[in-house]
Amino acid sequence: MAKGTFHRRSTIALSAKKKGSESRSFGFKKSIYAIAAAALIVAVGVGLWQRELFNKPVKAEMPGKESRCSGQNVVVRSPVNADALIACEGARDAIEFLASKDLDVPNDVAIEIVMKLPPVECSFAAGCYLESERRVFILVYSEFKKFKTWFGVPIDRTLYRSLVSHEVAHVVAGFNFKILTPSIQAKEYIAYITQFSIMEPVQRERVLSQFPCEAFEGDWQMGATIYMFDCMSFGVRAYRHFLKLANGRDYLHAILNGEALVE
Numbered sequence: 001m002a003k004g005t006f007h008r009r010s011t012i013a014l015s016a017k018k019k020g021s022e023s024r025s026f027g028f029k030k031s032i033y034a035i036a037a038a039a040l041i042v043a044v045g046v047g048l049w050q051r052e053l054f055n056k057p058v059k060a061e062m063p064g065k066e067s068r069c070s071g072q073n074v075v076v077r078s079p080v081n082a083d084a085l086i087a088c089e090g091a092r093d094a095i096e097f098l099a100s101k102d103l104d105v106p107n108d109v110a111i112e113i114v115m116k117l118p119p120v121e122c123s124f125a126a127g128c129y130l131e132s133e134r135r136v137f138i139l140v141y142s143e144f145k146k147f148k149t150w151f152g153v154p155i156d157r158t159l160y161r162s163l164v165s166h167e168v169a170h171v172v173a174g175f176n177f178k179i180l181t182p183s184i185q186a187k188e189y190i191a192y193i194t195q196f197s198i199m200e201p202v203q204r205e206r207v208l209s210q211f212p213c214e215a216f217e218g219d220w221q222m223g224a225t226i227y228m229f230d231c232m233s234f235g236v237r238a239y240r241h242f243l244k245l246a247n248g249r250d251y252l253h254a255i256l257n258g259e260a261l262v263e
């Protein structure tokens with residue numbers, strides 16, 4: 001669909017090829033199905049700990065050059081041009097999707113593509129959004145690809161793009177929340193439904209087919225514990241829930257207003 005262009009901050013302009021079938025991603029399937037309640041408690045604990053650290057400034061490895069995505073309020077810092085181009089596409093997809101649901105678009109989005117994510121804050125993930133600094137960190141594609149699969153399918157650049165979309169959706173959602181402390185499930189619901197919505201249909205079906213789980217039936221099923229237990233299944237079930245809604249736009253705004261998916 002969309003074509004994107006990407007400009008070096010100076011004068012060099014790069015054109016992005018038509019986006020293929022890409023999508024986003026997030027944490028790796030931690031095979032914790034077999035882990036019992038004790039492990040679940042640990043997982044939740046880690047989540048809270050990470051959230052606490054989100055409030056502290058982070059010194060991340062500074063990657064290469066800074067570039068501005070053409071036509072967007074998005075700046076990407078990346079050591080790899082090709083990755084920056086994909087980041088621009090993923091950011092554009094997320095912003096366009098959420099703007100189509102009447103979310104406001106932030107006037108600045110910063111994406112840093114790095115060889116290594118900031119420690120602790122981003123453990124077990126291929127990308128993360130640091131709320132306190134409003135910065136997105138994404139692994140360089142070559143590192144992401146080392147995971148081999150994501151959402152149960154082989155990693156390619158389309159999945160990489162969807163990873164960026166997920167994280168940028170966090171930025172946009174953060175800009176639109178009307179409540180001070182939205183729940184984890186509220187933030188992740190918006191990020192995941194954005195990620196899946198912007199995927200090319202063929203790839204989306206490929207990913208969804210890996211998860212035979214049913215749609216969430218309602219808010220009461222979408223707790224933080226469910227998310228922490230298996231974030232990918234949470235994402236798929238959230239997306240299926242979103243598809244069933246009579247008015248997805250209104251539901252998103254209910255989340256942003258603190259009327260749905262509250263703690």
Ligand SMILES: [Zn+2]
Nearest residue numbers: 026170188191
């Ligand atoms: Zn997320």
